[in-house]
Amino acid sequence: MSFQAYLDAIEKQTGKTPQELLELAQAQGFGPDTKAGVIVDWLKADVGLGHGHAMAFTQVVRQGAHIGDKHVGTTGSHRDESDTLRLDGIAARES
Template identity: 60%
Template sequence: MSFQAYLDTIEDKTGLTPRQLLALAHDRGLDKPPVKAGAIIDWLKEDYGLGRGHAMAVVHIVKNGPTISDKHVGSAGSHRDESTELWLDGKNSKPA
């Protein structure tokens, strides 16, 4: 599954876009350095029932923003992403 697909699945499970989850993390003070992955994981599990893998995708965007490594960009594998920039504003508003 690509990183973007993880974010799209999170949106399906929570009803919130990644950007909305970032705003909620900010409101809870979960984006203040040093960012504690465990606190974010616990919050997402308690409030939205997200498992560790999906929660870690949110941890990544809280810590690093929408940029990911180019490791899988342009590859042919199942983890292939289209770009190093993730779309955070909802899968239905993603440009073609």
């Protein structure tokens, strides 16, 4: 599953775009210096995410929309088309 697919699954589950969730996290005071476990606990308790999806979104909270290019342009199961994640939601990509 690509990183973007994780974000899409989170959006489908919560009804919130990644950007909306990021803003909620920032309103909680979470950012680049927040420990991952704190963010994961919040995402699991308040947002209802499972551990894997919470860990994936924690990266967005701590590092933003840019991801490493290890899987960009590859053919593996974790491939991504870009090293920049779309946070504006599924509908924005479909229009």
